[in-house]
Amino acid sequence: MSIVKIVTDSTADIPFDLQQELDISVVPLKVHFGEETFEDGVNLTSNEFYEKLGGADSIPTTSQPTPHQFETEYRQLFEANDSPDIISIHLSSKLSGTFQSAYIASQTLGDDIPVTVVDSKRASYAIGIIVVEVATMAKAGATKEDCLKRVDELLEDTTVFFMVDTLEYLEKNGRIGKASAVLGSLLKIKPILSLTEEGEVFPFEKVRGQKKAIHRMIQEFENRYGKDDIHVGISHAKAESEAKSLMTQMNDHFTVKKEVLTNIGPVIGTHVGPGTIAVSVTKMRK
Amino acid sequence: MTVNIIEGEKFAQMLVEGANNLSSNSKKIDALNVFPVPDGDTGTNMNLTITSGVKEVRAQTKNHVGAISSSFAKGLLMGARGNSGVILSQLFRGFSKSVEGKETITAKDLSKALDYGVEMAYKAVMKPVEGTILTVAKDAAKKGNDFSKHNEDVNELMAVVLEEAKASLERTPDLLPVLKEVGVVDSGGQGLVTIYEGFLAILRGEKVADSVQQDEPHMDELVKLEHHQSAQSHLATEDIEFGYCTEVMVKFEEEKMAENPFSEDGFRQQLDQYGDSLLVVADEELLKIHIHVEYPGNVISEAQKFGSLVNVKIENMREQHTTILNEKGSEPTAPKPSKSNKKTEYAVITVGLGTGIADLFKGLGVKTVIEGGQTMNPSTEDFVKAIDESNANKIILLPNNSNIVMAANQAADVSDLDVIVVPSKTVPQGLAAMLAFNPEQSLDENADGMNEIMKEVKTGEVTYAVRDTSLNGVAIKKGDFMGIYEKNIVSTGSSVQEVAKELIAEMVDDESEILTIIRGEDRTESESDEIVQYIEEQHDDVEVEVHLGNQPLYSYILSVE
Structure with a gap:
């Protein structure tokens, strides 16, 4: 029986130490200030961002991760962890194309690397809360089926x-x-x-x-x-x-x-x- | 001579004379309004209400008490304005139910009808207050009932009813403390007494049936009412069927009358074929006509057959309408059904005075703001019109004034659509209610939420006294400002700013988060700024918002939540 790995994106707003503790993989979205592009939480922290925002002439724009980013992430996880089952939980598809990118990546990989992509229909730590709960189970050794059952409950209860x-x-x-x-x-x-x-x-x-x-x-x-x-x-x-x-x-x-x-x-x-x-x-x- | 029966024609005359007598006393009744705010409009409201009833009576050609009474009741119902007007309409709604189908009526019928009217009116009022028009009607009907058990003379019956109505009116200050304090009798009750006086005058033959209004303002008032009604019913210029508002005044001449005998009803029927919004009034000397027609010449020629022309006024209503549309910035040449009038699920209709207040409501999603308030109570018909024009399936009415709640309720009853009244008593309550409005919820859910949220807002108003008075032991001079917190006067004085500050001090407490100031048309920005500064000094944790309401009469409307 293979282990379960949890992937999410940077909009889940999960604190860094909690990501570390629960082995959660986070794929960053991007923020663009004019010509400058930053990776959410990677080379731009929240504090730096609000400082920049205060001084900016116009509101920045954002963009979803590419399918390629997800594909790379899934591949790395798969290879580093002895064929795990991957559950990838993301920002509401009504608010962003992130879920779409992740889904395309999972389709591209097909049966070689099984990934279940979940639309959390939420944003910020409302995604995080679901991810953290499931990652806690996964780390304790729960099966993919148990984890997905719990995801359904959490989608209902959050x-x-x-x-x-x-x-x-x-x-x-x-x-x-x-x-x-x-x-x-x-x-x-x-x-x-x-x-x-x-x-x-x-x-x-x-x-x-x-x-x-x-x-x-x-x-x-x-x-x-x-x-x-x-x-x-x-x-x-x-x-x-x-x-x-x-x-x-x-x-x-x-x-x-x-x-x-x-x-x-x-x-x-x-x-x-x-x-x-x-x-x-x-x-x-x- | 004993008179045992009232016939249709006589009955119609009674109603007309009752209305005439009320009309000539309406200013006096206005002055009885006890609350010393610029309100005094009970007489005006009752007068407009009964005028609408009499209009229907005139259109009723059957010599049949039941039919006439039913027309009268219908007119009252639609024209009902203000609380007294609504109660009056209910009194005669019951009356008309009781005499339904009767060609003539006996004393017993009359007393029973008065009694049934009282029953209907009490049912219509949620919390009947004794010492008002209700008590006067009830006492009078009861005496009438006792009398008619052993006496069949209708004249004597009406005399007894009137006598008791007067006696009951004198007792109103004992029942309603606020009347006693100010030293007046109830204004609505006084209105009913004047109507009964008119009834008796006809029965006794002291007055000849004159459907004549002598004073010019009265005709003006009627014309205004007609225009008010017709203005609302036309949306596009091309919808105006009769293009010329025509007013003709003729001085009767005996020679011409000899050839052409004048009958007011006959003449009215004749003119009715030419157009709409027809008003004809005549006395011994003068004939006045107001009508909207396509060919004004015909009307003038017809009128001229009875005498010489004194005055003619013709206005092209299409031009006027186009001008109004142009001012509003729409295209006069191709008036399209406005986008905002497409069929919607919900429409909220409210009442307010002042352009700024209307904007505040519209910003919160209100569809129609009927002009009106404390001194200008919209009628049931105004609400019904707005409901009909809303083009929505579900309608919520926010009356924003305790004197308008009943007219709104009546409109909701009359309408075939799904209408709910959320009985807001002040503008801030209405605004608060709109926050809870959610077009995705059911009508009942909305009503619940809106009623609930209204409880969380406190209302203050700064206005001035229309005459010397004393209330709650406080002497108030005419022209003095008063700070009213909900229903109580909490500050008075000659300085509007000080009165406002004292009022705010009463309203704000530790729980208060936001004070909203709606500035009246009589106040400047620097004056409201001064108040903002005062609050910031006194309560630095309260957020202040100022809006220009442009409302008359109220220097400031305040809300604390």
């Missing part, structure tokens, strides 16, 4: 809410989805955003004021998770103190068995802008 400082970034990059309904407003609205079942951005609720938004978010988590053991990930774009205080509140309200505080990396940061906070929650297995 919720993400996020708040942006301004909708400008989502709008400019065309990722606003159904949240565009909030754009015409003259009133300053702080929408609680989420992703639909299909993986598109939508305004879960329109509220005014951050306190109220957090209150509503916790209320909704309460409805969905109640007394469950949960894994909470909070990813933020240069909003560390808010993220920390929110994590404290989550601990006050819920049975948090695992918590991860992480940065929103350059690619997702390009689309949501500084000040964004995302809260991802999933059910842990008892």
Whole structure:
């Protein structure tokens, strides 16, 4: 029986030490500032990115990894690990072509190197939370079948809410989805955003004021998770103190068995802008 | 002489005279409005409501009490404005149900009908308040009922009803403390009394049935109403069937009248063939006509048969309409159905005064903002029109004023479409409700969410007193500013800025996150800036947003959430 290896992409925003600890392979997306191109998290850290963003004339653009990048990654994994089964979990296909690239790579490799590509229908640590849970199982020796069964559960059980400082970034990059309904407003609205079942951005609720938004978010988590053991990930774009205080509140309200505080990396940061906070929650297995 | 029966014609005269009497007293009734904000419009609202009823009565040619009553009720229902207007319409809705099918009515029929009207009105009001038009109607109907058990004279019955209505009106201050404090009787109740006075005057023959309105403003008011209604029903210039708004005033001449006897109804029927929006009023001396026609000459010739022309006014409505369209920036030559009017799943219709307020609502996804508010309550018909024109399957009404909620409810009842009223009582409540609006949810889910979110917003308003008064033991001088927090006056004084600051101090607490200031047309930017500065000094953790609402009467509308 072969071992299982987990691959994801840089938009999962998994902290570096956690990647190391759980042997997760991360394929980087790219960020372009004018003529300059950077590999997400490889030669551009989150901090460097937000600094550059502040000084940039225009919003940078991003691009998905090429199928070739995935093919190379899969090949290397395969050769280095005595024919493992590979599960490759990625950013919502409604938001990026990353899943498409990975899928093409898996098709190219065919039966020689079996890769199961999963559309997480999520972004940032909401992908990460699924990847980390499965990678933990895989490292403990679970089979591919068990891992994929768990992936299905996690896809079902994972919720993400996020708040942006301004909708400008989502709008400019065309990722606003159904949240565009909030754009015409003259009133300053702080929408609680989420992703639909299909993986598109939508305004879960329109509220005014951050306190109220957090209150509503916790209320909704309460409805969905109640007394469950949960894994909470909070990813933020240069909003560390808010993220920390929110994590404290989550601990006050819920049975948090695992918590991860992480940065929103350059690619997702390009689309949501500084000040964004995302809260991802999933059910842990008892 | 005992009179045991009221015939159709007499009944119609009663209704017309009731309306006339209300109309001539409407200013007096306005002045009874107890709340010392620039509101005083109960008389105006009731008058416009009953005018709409009488219009239907005139169009009813049958000499049949049931039929006339049903027309009257229908007109009232559609024209209902303000709470008193809506209650009035319900009183006669019940009345008309009760006399359905009766060609003539006896004293028993009349008292039973009044009684049934009261029952209907109480049912229509969610929380009936005693000491209002409801109490007056109830007491009067009860006395009438007792009387008609052993007496069949309709004149005497009406006299007893009127007497008790007056007595009950005098008692309203004992039931409603706010009336006592200000020292007035209830304005809606007073309106009902004047209607009953008109009824009795006809029955006793003290007044000849005159469907005549003597005063010019009244005709103007009617014309305005007609135009208001027709303006909304035309979307494109090419849709205007009758192109000329024509007003003719004729002084009756005896010689001509001898050849050509004048009958108001006959003349009305004759003109009705030429166009629409027809109004004909006449007294002994003058005949006034307002009509929209394609060939104004015909109307003038017909009118001239009864006397000499005093005044003629003809306006080309297509030109006017095109000008309006041009001002709005659309193409007059090829008016297309506007994009925004394509069939949608949802339409939210709200009420507001001030261009800025309308923009705020539209930015949040409202389809139609009916002009109106505290002093200009839209009628049931205004809502029905907006609903019909919305071209949507599901409609949500946000009245934004407690005096408009009932007209909205009535419109929702009348409409065949799926209409729900979310009873917002203030502009900030309406705005908050729009945040919870989600076109992907069902009507009920939306109503729940919108009702819920309204509770989280606090409303403050700064306005001025229309006359000297005292409320909650506070003396208020005419022209003084008042800070109203929800329903209570919490600050008063001659400086609008100080009144606003005191009001804000009452509204803001530790939980407050955002203060929104909607600036009225009478305030400058530097004035609102000064208030922003004050808040920043006092509550540095509260975020402040200022919008230009351009609303009249309210210097500032504030919301804290």
